[in-house]
Amino acid sequence: MANRIWRLIGLIAGAVSLLAITACSPLKMLNALTPDGTFDRTEGIAYGSDPRQKLDVYVPHHPMVNAPVVVFFYGGSWNSGSRSDYSFVGEALASRGMVAVLADYRLYPQVRYPQFLEDAAGAVAWTHDHIRQYAGNPQRLYLMGHSSGAYNVAMLALDPGLLGAVGLSPHDLRGWIGLAGPYDFLPIKNPDVRPVFFWPDSPPQSQPINHVSRGAPPALLMASTDDDVVNPTRNTGGLALKLREAGVPVQDLYFSRTGHATLVAALSRPMRGLAPVLDEVTSFVRATPPQ
Template sequence: MIHATYLPRRTLLAAAAAPLLTGCSAVQVLDALVPRDNYRADIGLAYGALSRQRIDVYQPSRSAAAASPRPPLVVFFYGGNWTTGQRADYRFVGEALAGAGAVVAIPDYRLSPGVRYPTFLEDCAQAVRWAVNHADRYGADPDRLVLMGHSAGAYNAAMLALDPRWLQAVGLSPRRVSAWIGLAGPYDFLPIDEPMTRAAFEWPATPADSQPIAHVTPQSPPALLLAADRDDTVDPDRNSAGLAERLRAAGVEVSFKRYPRVNHVTLVGSLGTPLRWMAPVRRDVLRFLGLVAS
């Protein structure tokens, strides 16, 4: 056993921060500890007329941009059971990816109980259209559009990637999505037991085609599915493993990875600088994006 006094200071700091990830202040802790000198950000841009229809864009620093002149465009959707969340708390995700060369857009979207399914998907589709329309402004390659999300946000990413209705409704071809990434997403969760999820999807009137797993076809884009072994919120076997199996059966390129040391929240938390020791999530995401981890 290694005595704690011999651990690097960064590891001790991360170990101290890790328990905070069980609470709602976790992302604020991560944001306070990540670097600020390897990206540029445009904050609070409007992709629609409503107050929740705002988006933040993270660009590589000039040195990073020079190494990757046409980086991928990643649109990241945060989780929160479709009832909570705000883009301002996910700067650590923007830094994790923009610091390695990606252009990252993180939108807010309307939440339950103010709205119900599928309104949050409609907002997410509008945000994607805005990101594609502004890709040139930020130096991103609009043909390397990658949708990404955690938990409920992974559901949003999956639905936009797999079900053509949502992007078509905003004038985008579903083929614009070159790939998608899901972290601990719920992809097959009927019947619904959790009260807030019931409200968001108006259970028991929830349509069967609200489930991402119902939309897998041989034309589905490649996927990276990441899951935590210690996930007590979203069953990784039924959801991530089940969707990976369905995609493979359809002949779709998919990579599925599970991590033994993280839970539902620390899975995405490990993208942040202080918690990267917990799981190589950032490394695996960057490799999938064709970028090199720094």
């Protein structure tokens, strides 16, 4: 029986490694293998007027009083993705006592930089204003993202103007978590990403690394050593170095058994043996006291 389980996990890992060329089917596979007995989900909550401006809330079945809250943004090169594909992330966080918010945002070609960041800020503002209705504590608010979603949360945490536009501040965040994020990627090499950032005139202010300041919230940055999509040395390592130089608390971790896609997949129950991503997220959230 154990051997069959490990063979299944191996097949899933191989499938998810093909994420970039097989659309969302590996994610749907992970969701199909994810139990739903750890959370209650409220779906399709509008935080804006556009059909893409919606979010889902995952509440632990037995939430603690004033539970910590994590708003998650998925990746997809700012031109693809859906919150429904990442229900395994909501389950993972809820299983550890966190209220999870998974948000959609407008994508290219409907919008370009910085409009998808404005959507992300709107989702965070909705969470801050309404999450007490779902047993969450807005004073224990964290952001988390994978790939381009990690870019989104980095920008919200580091550029005060984005949250300032919705009446918040990076000081309203207890911390942020980036998985395989692109934080310093000019000049842009990916042809699918170039039009999103007005290549070849991509603005320097679009780069998270250019917004680091001493007052930024604590960060947990994770990456795969063999990531062939987002260079972990330049992006995760480079941002971590600059945050430390500014006196910002930061921890950067690198895993050898994951790739770009399997880093976030390691949050799912079938693939948690690949890397302790969920354990590290849980420790980071628990170690940061409420405001």
